[in-house]
């Protein structure tokens with residue numbers, strides 16, 4: 001199917017374009033952009049009042065398949081991505097078994113092929129079984145086309161082993177997506193704060209994140225590996241990254257919507273839908289996340305989409321599993337918290353949600369330029385609506401954003417030139 005998308009506000013950070021224009025999609029490719037394009041034999045999409053953006057790219061999701069499909073399957077995760085405007089997502093390797101071999105990479109790819117609504121990129125583990133002791137089959141997984149390496153959920157505590165992984169990653173031109181947390185400093189379930197003390201909960205101190213962020217940036221400087229810091233949550237971590245960039249170390253970073261839209265005062269609610277790792281931080285840290293997004297220290301917004309079964313999230317703050325779902329709330333929470341408040345322009349937001357993560361991945365994603373694969377999101381940024389978790393495509397219902405009155409609703413998602421999601425429904 002060919003499309004003419006008319007009168008939308010085209011937001012393409014790759015060329016700094018923000019203008020009301022028409023955009024033509026022919027044979028899966030963006031074929032023309034301009035004012036008042038003459039319709040040919042194609043379907044017309046009226047985008048009056050909508051943003052037309054490159055398909056969103058999420059560098060950090062958990063799809064739970066293989067092994068934990070009571071939380072999420074590859075199919076439900078990919079449908080949630082399409083519903084959230086995402087045409088590319090990168091799945092973390094902490095499945096069962098861990099993604100540490102060619103076989104598991106092949107399994108995920110074959111499952112993903114059954115639900116062609118988004119591009120599922122696979123992240124391989126750094127160590128076998130994420131045991132922190134022996135490197136995984138990094139070479140083999142690289143040959144199978146993984147997009148990055150990560151030990152997400154924990155850090156490789158042996159610095160020498162991490163250095164070896166970085167040298168190998170550099171040779172193979174793979175980035176490392178780094179969960180920074182010193183296991184010896186990481187105790188507790190929420191950040192130190194008034195609510196944590198009042199509720200008698202053990203504190204997870206920011207230093208655990210900051211120490212490992214600093215260590216791995218030094219190792220990246222030494223090895224020349226492309227390092228991407230996952231879910232930055234503290235002002236100090238952001239400052240460490242800012243300084244590293246000023247010293248031309250090859251480091252990028254992401255922040256999750258909950259870390260710029262919520263702070264640790266939510267812990268008073270004593271609800272595990274506010275529990276994630278890293279935990280919600282102080283209002284000063286939240287302010288630093290926003291400054292980091294504004295000045296580009298924090299390159300990307302990534303959801304850390306982490307579906308869990310209800311029975312794993314109703315055990316209180318101390319015992320419940322870490323994480324919340326994010327794919328279907330990222331656009332509304334980001335538009336509401338960052339754009340409607342004037343903290344980011346629409347073009348800056350789409351840069352952090354598509355163009356820059358596309359650059360981190362490579363492969364020409366995150367642009368609407370003529371010749372690019374037609375991965376496109378149409379977003380209604382102006383009509384207020386209310387988030388309703390019962391309508392999610394993901395199997396997870398673990399969200400703190402249910403019932404939020406927001407702006408920013410994904411209207412249509414186009415992947416490889418095909419409408420895969422439109423007005424509340426998956427189209428495939």
Ligand SMILES: [Zn+2]
Pocket residue numbers: 060062092152153304
């Ligand atoms: Zn994660």
